[in-house]
Amino acid sequence: MKWNPFLNAVAAAAYIGAVALFMRFIESIRHDTPDTYVDGMGFISLFVFSVAVMAFLFFYQPAVRLIENKKAEAASYFLKTLGIFGVITIVLLTFVSLQ
Numbered sequence: 721m722k723w724n725p726f727l728n729a730v731a732a733a734a735y736i737g738a739v740a741l742f743m744r745f746i747e748s749i750r751h752d753t754p755d756t757y758v759d760g761m762g763f764i765s766l767f768v769f770s771v772a773v774m775a776f777l778f779f780y781q782p783a784v785r786l787i788e789n790k791k792a793e794a795a796s797y798f799l800k801t802l803g804i805f806g807v808i809t810i811v812l813l814t815f816v817s818l819q
Contacts, residue, residue, distance in 0.1 A: 725800035728777045733808045735773055739766070778802070 778801055785794035 723781055725797055726804050728781070728801045729804035729808055732774060732777045732805055733812070735770075735777075739770065778805075 778798065781801075782794040782798040785791075785797060
């Protein structure tokens with residue numbers, strides 16, 4: 721499968737949606753329990769994992785192109801991914817605010 725900016729942006733949006741659903745699920749089953757030490761560790765672990773996933777989706781392909789000395793293509797790839805992700809975000813936020 722060939723990665724492209726559209727696929728990366730959609731994957732990033734899908735990952736964020738999955739994390740949001742997971743957090744909502746956890747909140748629904750633990751709403752009456754006090755916070756623990758493990759909660760903080762879980763939050764920081766999820767944060768670090770999320771940074772790694774987003775770094776891969778947004779920066780891996782542009783970094784490969786930079787290593788291949790294709791600077792214009794690397795910048796274009798990154799900006800396309802960022803732009804598509806921005807459009808997806810605006811569309812989702814607009815859709816949610818209309819409900």
